[in-house]
Amino acid sequence: MILHTLIDYEILRVIWWALLGVLLIGFALTDGFDMGVGALLPFVAKTDVERRVAINTVGPVWEGNQVWFILGGGAIFAAWPPLYAVSFSGFYLAMFAVLSALILRPVAFKYRSKRDDPRWRSTWDWALFVGGAAPALLFGVAVGNVLLGVPFHLTPDLMPMYDGTYYGKFLGLLRPFALLAGVVSLSMLVMHGAAWLSLKAEGPVAERARTIGVRAGMVAAGGYALAGLWMAFGIDGFSLTGDVVRDGPSNPLYSEVARGGTWLSAYLERPWIIFAPVMGFAGIGLAVRGLQAGREVSTLLWSKMAIAGIIASVGLTMFPFILPSTVDPTSSLTVWDASSSHLTLFVMLVATAIFMPLILLYTAWVYKVLWGKVTEDDVNGNSHSLY
Template sequence: MLDYMTLKFLWWLIVGVLLIGFAIMDGHDMGVGILLPFLGKNDTERRIMINTVAPHWDGNQVWFITAGGAIFAAWPFVYATAFSGMYWALLLVLFALFFRPVGFEYRSKLPNPAWRQSWDLGLFAGSAVPALVFGVAFGNLLLGVPFYLDDTMRSFYTGSFWALLNPFALVCGVASLSMLTLQGASFLSHRTDGEIRQRAVKAGSIAAIALLIALTVAGVIVSNLDGFVIKSIPDVNSSINPLMKEVSRQTGAWLGNYQRYPVLWAIPALAYAAALLTLLLLRSGKTLAAFVTSSVTCASVILNAGVALFPFILPSSSTPQSSLTVWDATSSLVTLRVMFVVALIFTPIVLGYTAWAYRVMRGTVTGDYIRANDKHLY
């Protein structure tokens, strides 16, 4: 039977896998939404773009919901602290996401151009705003979130919504927005043809370059940031609370895991290589391979951030000792064990069904297909 420390680490990995799954699966339909007002020059072209993701967009939301549920169940302390402290930012994401299901379902109910253009803007906002805010959130994790815990383990957030929109966090937001735009452009280039495909290739090339620039700028800043280091902590194989450890801040500390384990430098190198390869594959017309390498880019970028933060989940800039980590912010041993068994059973089922659904719904979406099925498609 797995011990408590191993389960804590495994659930860090599982939450990371869920976030990567969300970026890859929900990321490409968000990317399509981001590109919708720019690549679709008329109603038919925009319907082509929407219907490339129509069979799957709602199923892809499962990754987002599951990731949120896993954080709630595995890291309840993190869930409570983050959702109360970053309330307005998360509410902004929620309100933006409202436009997606309504926009998909109601956009083509009426032939009125103003009606459809309004929902197109709603789909754009529902895709672009979350993509930007997620990156901003990761940027603020690396800076440290202004909260502290009192003696009764109540959390108190001391920052503001506007403080989250600092220059470094916005750079991370641009990286996230570019990454999901690249994912959407890669998917569009594979599922469409003609002018839309050409525009998607061009948009993907721009997104890849923007992502590489944003990653470079963020990397330089992170190397000079005051990161967090655990100086002392009780037995991590036992139940401990966050105030039982000692934490200090050191310049460049976020690179500590890479310095201790040089093999981890392969992760940021893979992010750069995959983004560059996606750019080259898009321009050479190998669109399926481009989507695969774009997905690898998403995975390596998220994993890169996770490795830099580990074992911290929610660092505190107000009181470093209050920082929440993998070792002291998790659920009980029994909870983690039960959830692990559930994950072992249902994850392969979800992956198998998703693969089957994409295989069945594969193929190019064309203008002729839209016109032939005008009454049945989005």
């Protein structure tokens, strides 16, 4: 018996759909508070010392946290090649903007303390703000566009084709619902960054972070609720019609897809998935209460629960769709027709089973070593540190 046949192709596809969600959630939980702190920096820190305190709360860990982003991109490339081809080419300008912001962030980290000039440091502090706020916003805009559907179709030889001009594809992403999703993403990660600063900083920085974090949490909850209502009454969903072959070859054109109804019909078909939005709302509420009460560790954990629930709700609501097409619904990519081969998914799963625990153990060890608050005395005692 060939080893990879021990796990059915259908099951492997679902496993890798779930693992992709885990990687995206892992990125949001870890690098999310880095971006949140960057977005908060100009508002929670008024002096250079306070800004250095805020920066040094994430300075030792932000590079490691970006591993989840790289793993997510690698998983899309290897496990879902059609998704990689369609999304990375169609969203090219948006992804270029995200990567530019993410590249700007490490440059700002490395250069802000090279000179004592206040203008120099202020410039790089605003660069850190852009490097945190822009990706947080654009990631949400991308998720909003996935829910709306993307204007592409596949040719008979599976080449993706997009409607509109090249630059119009970027501007076309800035649709009202997508912008709302971007606001939810940004406010959610600002709340997460505030929870992190509440844990890692003290004094005025932590107090200001709590105040802004409470407001951001309220915006996130309101925006998330509004997005749900919008999806229920203003956005057409997608559904598979006819016979669905879950273990057949990966060719989206073999599937029959219809557009209409609502995405939220998934909650009638699979009522158990209601746990995800409940986690989202409950996590936000408990995180806001924790920020108001000055609690630290539990507040960060509730914030993580909110993020996990909100992101999971998107994937569970859309399942089995990964990237629907508004131009030709038949070209929509689903879990059943957009994956790599059976053998590829199995080999990747074995590698993941070996290396993922190592990554988690190393990450846990790093956070244990770096546990504790960053104080003004710490940064004042090392005025020429990297940050």
